[in-house]
Amino acid sequence: MPNEQDVTVAKCAGFCPGVKRAIDRVLELEASGKKPVYTIGPLIHNKQVTDQLNAKQISAINHPREAADKSGVLVIRAHGITPSFQQEVESSGMEVVDATCPLVKHAQNIISQFAAQGYHTVIVGDADHAEVVGLMGYTQGNGTVVSGPEEAKELPFFDKVNVVSQTTQKESVFYETAEEVKKHAAECKISNTICQPTKDRQKETIEQAQNADLVIVVGGKHSANTARLALLCKGLSHAVQHVETEEELEEGPILHAKKIFITAGASTPGWVIDRVAARVKAIRKQ
Ligand code: SF4
Structure with a gap:
């Protein structure tokens, strides 16, 4: 037996600390009477939680223009968004709460710093994932997403490259990909942005x-x-x-x-x- x-x-x-923080923030807003609460995209990909949130008038929209009640609050979820979209959200006239995970912000800052010095950014991650879409916005239009070493083989040659990771990437995939990217650049910085x-x-x-x-x-x-x-x-x-x-x-x-x-x-x-x-x-x- x-x-x-x-x-x-x-x-x-x-829940990781970033997701927990974003959910707590949204629930605090709702409890303080700030209704409705809109999140830019689903707060998390879990049906059981999303159903509970919907019951509290907390719902996901893709853009501030979709908010039926402009007196509500807009929350940027843990994954973060691009800087240009952030500007749009902030100029919507609605109250905005930024619940981007500090560890995602760290990755955004690293990308910004190197992009400002002319580095091409290679992000190891899923191109369609919201966090990666947001990170791409910090590359100053000079970035590429690859899912792993095989895709990295197709990269052209760059003068300067900064390799970063989606925060939830598998570490071995990140380092194998970074090794491949090194072959495609005169100078290659490796910034492991997988979160702790x-x-x-x-x-x-x-x-x-x-x-x-x-x-x-x-x-x-x-x-x-x-x-x-x-x-x-x-x-x-x-x-x-x-x-x-x-x-x-x-x-x-x-x-x-x-x-x-x-x-x-x-x-x-x-x-x-x-x-x-x-x-x-x-x-x-x-
Ligand atoms: S960076 Fe890490 S802690 Fe933050 S939301 Fe992503 S997985 Fe969670």
């Missing part, structure tokens, strides 16, 4: 997942950081289940695994992780 003691929940699972919470999460995941027979990754199917975490685990453990809620758990592998490791993306709320962990333990007690 499986032992429920062999179920470990990651210490780093769940992501580094901690990756380190813990690598240590725990390789000792587990089954890893359960909890988080939104549309969350880029959860999908990347699931991919990382697939390379480390025999079996991986990526679930949004406890209802999607597959019981058979849970019953047969000796050691189970449960982890979650940066946009997964603690209560969802707790419910998945409780269900896993209940299945193993059957």
